[in-house]
Amino acid sequence: xxxxxxxxxxxxxxxxxxxxxxxxxxxxxxxxxxxxxxxxxxxxxxxxxxxxxxxxxxxxxxxxxxxxxxxxxxxxxxxxxxxxxxxxxxxxxxxxxxxxxxxxxxxxxxxxxxxxxxxxxxxxxxxxxxxxxxxxxxxxxxxxxxxxxxxxxxxxxxxxxxx
Numbered sequence: 464x465x466x467x468x469x470x471x472x473x474x475x476x477x478x479x480x481x482x483x484x485x486x487x488x489x490x491x492x493x494x495x496x497x498x499x500x501x502x503x504x505x506x507x508x509x510x511x512x513x514x515x516x517x518x519x520x521x522x523x524x525x526x527x528x529x530x531x532x533x534x535x536x537x538x539x540x541x542x543x544x545x546x547x548x549x550x551x552x553x554x555x556x557x558x559x560x561x562x563x564x565x566x567x568x569x570x571x572x573x574x575x576x577x578x579x580x581x582x583x584x585x586x587x588x589x590x591x592x593x594x595x596x597x598x599x600x601x602x603x604x605x606x607x608x609x610x611x612x613x614x615x616x617x618x619x620x621x622x623x624x625x626x
Contacts, residue, residue: 465501466610472617473501479624480511480561485589487620488559489515490528490549492540493567493583494609498616513559518549524566528552541566541578543586543595550586550593561589563620569608583612587623594623 499515524530549564567583574580581600
């Protein structure tokens with residue numbers, strides 16, 4: 464279902480989480496649940512995946528993950544602070560011990576000079592704290608941004624699990 468490289472890293476995430484007795488949640492905006500989909504495509508993932516939050520709207524980020532509306536208002540939904548709050552909210556509002564969040568502009572519209580199409584913020588929350596990454600993929604098409612974001616999110620999650 465997913466490209467081989469995504470399937471491979473998803474499998475690595477599931478194995479690493481199982482080895483460390485960690486439970487995963489995802490908080491996704493521009494990827495629309497595809498990271499959770501990649502993880503749950505792995506046989507045995509039910510032992511380590513608790514849930515995925517698809518929070519495409521700002522209201523969903525606030526109601527489902529507890530992201531403060533004023534944080535979104537001040538920094539915008541596509542920002543480091545919102546990505547961090549999403550990752551923390553996913554752990555706080557689930558049975559997970561580790562999470563990954565994704566918020567970005569997949570395009571083809573919605574970008575600006577400050578926040579162009581292809582800008583994606585990621586965060587991962589775990590027992591050792593929260594890490595953040597920002598990627599500017601460029602205008603590589605909506606599917607391209609989403610696929611690249613799935614890869615990056617899984618890599619960041621794997622790094623957080625192994626930390």
